[in-house]
Amino acid sequence: xxxxxxxPKYLVTQMGNDKSIKCEQNxxxxxxxxxxxxxxxxxxxxxxxxxxxxIINETVPNRFSPKSPDKAxxxxxxxSLELGDSxxxxxxxxxxxxxxxxxxxGTRLTVV
Amino acid sequence: AQxxxxxxxxxxxxxxxxxxxxxxxxxxxxxxYLFWYKQPPxxxxxxxxxxxxxxxxxxTENRFSVNFQKAAKSFSLKISDSQLGDTAMYFCAFMKQAxxxxxxxxGTGTRLQVTL
Numbered sequence: 470x471x472x473x474x475x476x477p478k479y480l481v482t483q484m485g486n487d488k489s490i491k492c493e494q495n496x497x498x499x500x501x502x503x504x505x506x507x508x509x510x511x512x513x514x515x516x517x518x519x520x521x522x523x524i525i526n527e528t529v530p531n532r533f534s535p536k537s538p539d540k541a542x543x544x545x546x547x548x549s550l551e552l553g554d555s556x557x558x559x560x561x562x563x564x565x566x567x568x569x570x571x572x573x574x575g576t577r578l579t580v581v
Numbered sequence: 582a583q584x585x586x587x588x589x590x591x592x593x594x595x596x597x598x599x600x601x602x603x604x605x606x607x608x609x610x611x612x613x614y615l616f617w618y619k620q621p622p623x624x625x626x627x628x629x630x631x632x633x634x635x636x637x638x639x640x641t642e643n644r645f646s647v648n649f650q651k652a653a654k655s656f657s658l659k660i661s662d663s664q665l666g667d668t669a670m671y672f673c674a675f676m677k678q679a680x681x682x683x684x685x686x687x688g689t690g691t692r693l694q695v696t697l
Contacts, residue, residue, distance in 0.1 A: 500683075510620075510670055512687040525684060559626065563683065569616045569676070570685060572626035 472496050475560050475573035482550055483581055490545045490576045492560030498571070499564060500524070501543035503535060506557040506575070518543055550580045583608045583675050587688035594663045595696055601648075602658045602691045604673030610634075614676040615649065615656045616685070621669040629671070632656065660693075668695045 473494045482488050494501060502525075503515040517525035518537040532548045543560060557577050561570035584607045594600035606615070617629040632640045632649050639647050644661045660667055673688040 510690050512672065514684050514686075517684070557624065561626075565683075569614070569618075569628050569631055569674070570626075571628075575624045575626075577624075 471574075473560055473562055473571050473573040475558075475576050477576060478574065479577050479579075481579045481581065484550055484552060486550050487546070487548045488550060488578070489547070490558055490560075490578070492543045492545070492573055494541055494560075494562040494571070494573075496562055496564075496571060498562035499540055500562060501537065501540070502561045502563070502570065503543065503545050504559040504561060504572075506559060508556070512559070516543075516545075547578075550578075552580050554578060555580045583610075583613075583677060583686045585673050585675050585686055585688035587671075587673055587691050589691045590689070591692045591694070593694045593696060594660075596663055596665060598663050599659060599661045600663055600693065602660075602671050602673075602693065604656045604658070604688055606654050606656065606673070606675050606688075608654070608675065608677070610677050613678070615647075616674040616676070617645070617647070617656075617658045618672045618674060618687075619667075619669045620672065620690075621666075626672075630658065663695045665695050665697075667693060669693060 500519045502517045516535040520540045521537045534546045537543045557575045559575045560573040563570045586605045613634045615632045619627045630642045648657045670690045672690045675686045
């Protein structure tokens with residue numbers, strides 16, 4: 470059983486389209502995150518939800534909207550995709566404590 | 582704001598040798614947590630080792646160990662007996678507090694190549 474699973478693993482789409490990435494965790498963690506890894510491999514937090522409540526919202530364009538229907542799921546919807554949105558998007562989860570995150574395997578988004 | 586710096590973009594080591602990856606960070610917090618994550622070509626982010634700042638003893642996980650120097654704000658990773666499977670990007674990361682929705686701040690990564 471995969472602890473944090475993301476779908477799809479790869480996504481190729483045209484500029485202007487709207488797309489969603491889904492994330493589910495079966496670890497019972499209360500907190501979930503979205504991170505973006507750019508072409509230079511730099512990882513930066515986008516959002517965090519704790520038990521369905523938005524906790525962290527970094528400076529991210531309004532075109533990005535997270536949704537958490539329950540604490541095991543955190544989806545990311547992106548409107549009007551731009552070339553600069555091309556990146557790898559990681560979902561992660563954690564529990565309070567010093568144990569760090571458990572990451573999903575990432576979604577490589579390519580906007581053409 | 583916390584920053585994490587990895588000054589070695591790329592490193593290479595021969596199989597069975599030892600290599601040390603550097604990481605420094607900047608924070609005004611007194612209690613925090615530090616991590617090393619590994620990202621192999623498969624893209625998966627794998628936790629290698631973690632360190633609580635209030636613990637003076639350096640963390641060790643099998644062939645991986647850290648040299649944590651709190652006053653110098655330094656957190657280096659030593660890999661002993663390097664194996665081909667250690668080839669990956671290595672990210673140093675900082676967490677300010679272990680509470681709800683604690684943000685991990687990453688360094689820019691070091692690409693490690695293990696050669697025969």
